[in-house]
Amino acid sequence: MKPKTQPIPSIRTSGTNLKHAKSHNHRVVLDILRTQGPLSRADISRITSLSRQTIQNIVAELHEMSLVKFDKNKRTGRGRGHPGIDVYFRADAGYALGLYVDQFSLIGIMTDLVGHSIWNETLNVAYPDPETTAGIVQTMLGKLKKDKPKETERLIGIGLALPGPFNIEGVPSVGPTNLPRWTDPRVPEWLSNILGLPVVVENDASAAAVGEHLFGIGHQFDSFAYLYFGLGLGAGLHLNSNLYRGLGRNAGEIGHMVVEIDGRECPCGNRGCLERYVSLQAIYDTLGIENPTNQSIQVVEKLFREKDPRIIKWIDEAAPRLRQAVNIMESILDTNVIIVGGRLSHSILKGLISSLEPLHSSVTSHDSLLGNRVIIGSSGPDTTARGAAALSVFSQISPQVNTLLKGNGE
Amino acid sequence: MKPKTQPIPSIRTSGTNLKHAKSHNHRVVLDILRTQGPLSRADISRITSLSRQTIQNIVAELHEMSLVKFDKNKRTGRGRGHPGIDVYFRADAGYALGLYVDQFSLIGIMTDLVGHSIWNETLNVAYPDPETTAGIVQTMLGKLKKDKPKETERLIGIGLALPGPFNIEGVPSVGPTNLPRWTDPRVPEWLSNILGLPVVVENDASAAAVGEHLFGIGHQFDSFAYLYFGLGLGAGLHLNSNLYRGLGRNAGEIGHMVVEIDGRECPCGNRGCLERYVSLQAIYDTLGIENPTNQSIQVVEKLFREKDPRIIKWIDEAAPRLRQAVNIMESILDTNVIIVGGRLSHSILKGLISSLEPLHSSVTSHDSLLGNRVIIGSSGPDTTARGAAALSVFSQISPQVNTLLKGNGE
DNA sequence: TTATTTTTATGTCAACTTGATTTAAAAAAA
DNA sequence: TTTTTTTAAATCAAGTTGACATAAAAATAA
Incomplete structure (x- = not known):
């Protein structure tokens, strides 16, 4: 959970080792539980092709980290044999803030790790630039600290959706549908540093697509x-x-x-x-x-x-x-x-x-x-903000090629 | 080097383990040597972020398999310190057959592992279907066995490029630019079985793009x-x-x-x-x-x-x-x-x-x-056939996410 | 200019760490 | 009795670590 964006090593040039394999496997298990859970450990073993014992170890560690919980006897009748103990993904283990900024408004939504909204706010803005936005978000975070202290404590990151296209520097904007001064590719990192949380920036269509993929x-x-x-x-x-x-x-x-x-x-x-x-x-x-x-x-x-x-x-x-x-x-x-x-x-x-x-x-x-x-x-701007939040969760929980590779600062 | 096409496990649901990590690392080293070689082992270590010792072991194994060779003192003046021993990718460790079939002709090219053509032939055909093509290729392979016995022995696979689009069954063809009866997605596997070699089928534009990527x-x-x-x-x-x-x-x-x-x-x-x-x-x-x-x-x-x-x-x-x-x-x-x-x-x-x-x-x-x-x-139909051959090499040498994952039949 | 020393880098060895697998046994349900 | 899940201990495989011998270039002194 690093507050910086990392360069992406190419799969063609980067090797891998046990540690990276491990964190990949952890993510895989978490992702399966999030999307398909609850499941018994034996189920997870079958889905991942990893041995039962390996899953046993991984789930134990995730439990240690409070990322999963157990519950016996909840699900019924799965045939004979020792019934499995269901493993649940703990959606409240972390929270993400999703922001959707467009030409007229800023929507903020706080979600848990499976995308349930637990808080939201809409503000009026007009074609905001990065500095303005950073200020607004800082205020928002201050308010959240009071309103939702426990959840804000566990904030794992911020996803920000903006209308594209992201122009390249020096190019005139392309009319009323475009937002100014978001062109620099270092903006996400800059925001990360100011806000003290990992920030993912994406265009609105992409964020909405992610939201649609996860929740729709x-x-x-x-x-x-x-x-x-x-x-x-x-x-x-x-x-x-x-x-x-x-x-x-x-x-x-x-x-x-x-x-x-x-x-x-x-x-x-x-x-x-x-x-x-x-x-x-x-x-x-x-x-x-x-x-x-x-x-x-x-x-x-x-x-x-x-x-x-x-x-x-x-x-x-x-x-x-x-x-x-x-x-x-x-x-x-x-x-x-x-x-x-x-x-x-x-x-x-x-x-x-x-x-x-x-x-x-x-x-x-x-x-x-x-x-x-x-x-x-599932239309509506809320999906976009939720998608943005999900992007943040995604980047830290979902299995990615990236995780498997070395050369990205451990 | 299996003669069957494998289902692709999703990175989101598949775990990984040491064996897969190893074969991935082998592919990475091979790929780097193929595209950037010759290199010293220390160089490879830096590029892959793997330790020198690991590279040492991997290269030793690749040498064992005759996939690489050493040559001292070839490259000069790289600064002070102990000079490295250059490791070379052995392009003649294997060969691939690339085929480009279109509406009027069939081009066959045999290449080594870096894509150098060592043999080629052009035949006239007219809108060939899979059966016809299989027959032609079998004849071609027979001829190659006589002409290039050593190389044919080391054939690792066949790449086949065809004009798209690949229609879905039951759809009328779309005019004179289209080839008949290549619609079934099981065609590559069927060809594999007949020809006794792994077969990759791709549309001509994709094959040409691969050729362009590798050689152009x-x-x-x-x-x-x-x-x-x-x-x-x-x-x-x-x-x-x-x-x-x-x-x-x-x-x-x-x-x-x-x-x-x-x-x-x-x-x-x-x-x-x-x-x-x-x-x-x-x-x-x-x-x-x-x-x-x-x-x-x-x-x-x-x-x-x-x-x-x-x-x-x-x-x-x-x-x-x-x-x-x-x-x-x-x-x-x-x-x-x-x-x-x-x-x-x-x-x-x-x-x-x-x-x-x-x-x-x-x-x-x-x-x-x-x-x-x-x-x-770099225009010309030869590039397409070379690209097709490269696709075959690629599928067996290049690092792919696939290699890293379990659940694809070991 | 020449000889010597220092610095830097490569390649190798052996011990170590880590994480997945194998093997085995206990528990629970059909 | 059979099947299946869970748990525990032993094993294995692959990458890492740190030490060391070696070699060349760079810096220094004669």
Whole structure:
């Protein structure tokens, strides 16, 4: 539980040894208990392919650390033989703070290790930069110390979700959907030092995808793309059960993908960017809302309920573009499914999705066994903040290749 | 060196132990020597973060197995202190057969473990199915046994590259760029059993990307997309130094990605597929060549040299689409660079690339440090076959997460 | 310039540590 | 009686540690 971000050693050049194997195995057991628990030690042994005795030892150590607890006789009838003693993951062994900062608001959620929210707060902010955010979080932490002393004591880290794209230094911002001054890749480390806790920074779509993977319908898919409606549009990519970030943490930034040559003008300098057609900002543009706030979304919702022709017009314009985007993502990524979610309400998303049919045929068309190629996720900004918290938990509990390798500062 | 393909255990559920750690460390040392060798044992120790003594033991074992050799005094002047004894990777410790099968021809190349070609053959075939191919390869192996007895003895595996997409059963083929009956995911295992050697099957773009990564300019990039001009168009995705395959081995099949709504009709049923604008098939369509053969490409080359207006017209039509595709891939994948290659000649590729400028701005625009966002790879179909051979070597020598985990049949 | 000493680095040996496995036995239920 | 889980002790395998001999370059003195 180090407060610094570590360089990632490549699996191709790093060896491993017993210690790393051990901490990997610990994480594996913990992860299995968290996601599939409670289980008997024999069960865990079967799942991990590790010997019963090894699991015995590992679980004993985890119990020593108060990360698991035992409970006899809770589960029934598993055949003959000595009944197993169930091992439970202790969700209250630690807590994480998830933050979702966007153009208008800052949402903070404190969760336990399985993602249950035990506290939350929403503040109004306007396009905050790292310094401002650090200040707000410090205040928040101070308040938490009073409100939730025991839990704050056990805080293991902070996850921070921001709207992408993260631009590279010296590049002009790309319009109203972008946040300033978060470009420097050292920001997470800088925040870590100020706040005294490990900080993970991720774009909102990725955080939402993680949330969806852990707490939502994404759970059942190994690979999916999460199309996220913030003010702009982004995608979180979960490939082979892992978040794919890209080199500059900008993977999945499909908002500025050109879907129509010589299409609508975009502040980014291109023409025909997807975001100009499919995004909250595009709705505001269609409605003529010039300076949107956190409340504008309710206006949109109301107009949709009233079947306002301008909203219908927007859906008619957006659907072909979204259909195209779905086809493009399927073609490139070959995932199980595409999940759609974000700040748009469920009903609007539903309207949008249903007007997508028939989808373009794709290489993945017939792979997603159970039917739908595009599904709606558990929407709402809370999922994003919870996902951010989960990212923090993830980075410290979940098994990662990283853990297995040497050369990352022990 | 098992002749079967293994299920991949998830890192989240599989533990590890000493044996797996050992074979991982062996692979790591071998891989480092192959790509960066020769090196002293102390050098290897530093790179892997393993102790000198451990490297000592591992290298001794590798030497025992004739996988490495020593040579004193070859390299000079490395500062003071006891000079190291160089350890060399023995490229002739094993050989691999790489095959590239496409619509018109079958190319076979035998390489050593670092990818040097020691034999090759090109045959004419027409849209071969798995059975036909198996027969051809068996004949080829028989011939090799006579021509290269020692090397054939040490054959460690076969890599087979095919044009994608791999369709799912029951789906109609998608036109002249597609090969029949390769859809079943059990084909590699079936081939393994018939040929008595481990077989890896991959789409041509992926194989070419691997070749490019190992032997070409792709070497210097952690992440890149390789845009491959076969008869159709595909992309091989090297993300974080690993080939990304997608669920149905169809990742990167951008040929049927819709770039223009209501664009040109495509046999796949969609309209406006990229492949209808940017591909060899698109050139043939423009030129009115109805039944192209292996030689048709030379006709195209000749026309290009003569600045035939029909080719110029094709480039003018293709460039905006390719520009768009580059932007899309950059947006989604956030890689270092996009490499272009395949059956198109260097000069045509050069013409095409130069007419791409100015590219659309992208999230990656300013990350690829050394300038060009789109570069030309070492083109030519041989690279694809070599890449296929390398894939086979890779699967048995290179460090993979897989190796570290239990639960894959020891 | 030459001879000598110091510094630095490699390779090797042997003892040690660590963590998973094997073996065995007790306990509990069908 | 059979099956299965839990626990304990002994064993094994692989990486680590620290000491040491050795060799070359760099620094110093003659």
